[in-house]
Amino acid sequence: MLNNSIYVIYGQDPHKMIGEVLSALQIEQTIPEDALIGIKPNLVVAKPSTSGATTSPLLVAGIIEYLESKGRNNIAILEGSWIGDRTARAFEVCGYTEIAHKYDVSLIDLQKDSYRLHQAESMEIAVCDAVIHLDYLINVPVLKGHCQTKITCALKNLKGCIPNSEKRRFHTLGLHKPIAYLNEIITTDLVVVDGMMGDLNFEEGGNPVQMDMILVGTDPVLIDSYVAELLGYAPEEIEYIKIAESIGVGNCVNQSTEIIELNPAHNRKNLAPTREIERLAQYVHELDACSACYGSLIRALARLDEQGLLRQIHEKTHIGQGYRGKSGKGIGVGSCTRDFDISIPGCPPTAKEIIQGLIDSMQQTTQR
Ligand code: SF4
The missing domain is CATH 3.40.50.11440 (LarA, N-terminal domain)
Structure with missing residues (x-):
């Protein structure tokens, strides 16, 4: 090793x-x-x-x-x-x-x-x-x-x-x-x-x-x-x-x-969300997301919340295998959303990568 x-x-x-x-x-x-x-x-x-x-x-x-x-x-x-x-x-x-x-x-x-x-x-x-x-x-x-x-x-x-x-x-x-x-x-x-x-x-x-x-x-x-x-x-x-x-x-x-x-990250989430995680999930459109991917996004949103940036996100972020092959407006997380206007790559991406992607997309929106 x-x-x-x-x-x-x-x-x-x-x-x-x-x-x-x-x-x-x-x-x-x-x-x-x-x-x-x-x-x-x-x-x-x-x-x-x-x-x-x-x-x-x-x-x-x-x-x-x-x-x-x-x-x-x-x-x-x-x-x-x-x-x-x-x-x-x-x-x-x-x-x-x-x-x-x-x-x-x-x-x-x-x-x-x-x-x-x-x-x-x-x-x-x-x-x-x-x-x-x-x-x-x-x-x-x-x-x-x-x-x-x-x-x-x-x-x-x-x-x-x-x-x-x-x-x-x-x-x-x-x-x-x-x-x-x-x-x-x-x-x-x-x-x-x-x-x-x-x-x-x-x-x-x-x-x-x-x-x-x-x-x-x-x-x-x-x-x-x-x-x-x-x-x-x-x-x-x-x-x-x-x-x-x-x-x-x-x-x-x-x-x-x-x-x-050693294997792909394709596990379905089955844990009932707590109130805090439900609060963060309000910023997400999820369709058959793998647990590792979804977990990274929740952790990324929590970090943005600590930095006072969460309230600057005005549209929900898309995540999950259900978006594979679908084009869509807005932001997607993970390679399944690669056909979205903005897609943060990775399968699964880390929370750090997601934070950077979301901050970049906020800056692009303000510049428009
Ligand atoms: S990008 Fe898609 S397949 Fe990969 S971990 Fe995320 S939801 Fe699962």
């Missing part, structure tokens, strides 16, 4: 999807047989993954099943939920107690673990001992928005690997720098992003956006910079991504990055 590649698979069965990606990558070839493997999901709160806050237990079950089928049986699931919740409760509510029992893997509550100070450049950071003792770390974050850092994915997911007292201190330090430096101390070997239905704006969930995708890579900076674009941001807008790149944790997406899609 190349460090500068991201593998993407679309679908609605994360258990099956991750099995397909891991066998395509033959990931076991990079893991010694007796390695102690840690899986770090995002169980920030005790809410099921359908809330958009936490990692799907089906995805983690798929990872464990694959590893065990290749004789890698020394596996632990590790997490330390946020200060307002107990990890033990999150393990139970999110379905991880059941997984641990079924696959005979251990659950490690990092809120209760011992910890030690580690040096990263000019910073000392307390990190839980169980994480340091791992031979191989699989970081399994959720692709979602965050009210303070804009996005949260692989780099920020490691904040669950420090004691509660250190989490408090991270906030006093503004989050970005300590998150980046924490990733210098803890090496992620594999990132598996749960992009099935991460939240629109908040790490604690509430407005899940169905995207039906899983991303896999080895570089957490590369993954986070690509996820930033999927969520409608330029990587340089997320301070901790830039700091992490500057201290050598990894590299941001660049012209030679390969995005390898």
Whole structure:
């Protein structure tokens, strides 16, 4: 697997999807047989993954099943939920107690673990001992928005690997720098992003956006910079991504990055929209849109709303396979709308591409 590649698979069965990606990558070839493997999901709160806050237990079950089928049986699931919740409760509510029992893997509550100070450049950071003792770390974050850092994915997911007292201190330090430096101390070997239905704006969930995708890579900076674009941001807008790149944790997406899609994005959306998503959907004419495409558009509209630009859109945006081969006036999103007056290319496009396309079309309209 190349460090500068991201593998993407679309679908609605994360258990099956991750099995397909891991066998395509033959990931076991990079893991010694007796390695102690840690899986770090995002169980920030005790809410099921359908809330958009936490990692799907089906995805983690798929990872464990694959590893065990290749004789890698020394596996632990590790997490330390946020200060307002107990990890033990999150393990139970999110379905991880059941997984641990079924696959005979251990659950490690990092809120209760011992910890030690580690040096990263000019910073000392307390990190839980169980994480340091791992031979191989699989970081399994959720692709979602965050009210303070804009996005949260692989780099920020490691904040669950420090004691509660250190989490408090991270906030006093503004989050970005300590998150980046924490990733210098803890090496992620594999990132598996749960992009099935991460939240629109908040790490604690509430407005899940169905995207039906899983991303896999080895570089957490590369993954986070690509996820930033999927969520409608330029990587340089997320301070901790830039700091992490500057201290050598990894590299941001660049012209030679390969995005390898293992299948097309043609999954139908079936998630009932929340009130916030319905509000954004008022700006959309949708006809049989794939979930990843529609999710990108909703995230793009949310970003434009934050910038005060949404109210400048005076016509609905068209999206979906139902517009394929049809010419139409106005704006379309995705290659299915290529015969529209204005069409934003991509199949599916990222939220960042959609934002740029919509801003360009607004400027064209004002110039007319
Ligand atoms: S462009 Fe069309 S086919 Fe491609 S993801 Fe969007 S809706 Fe689906």
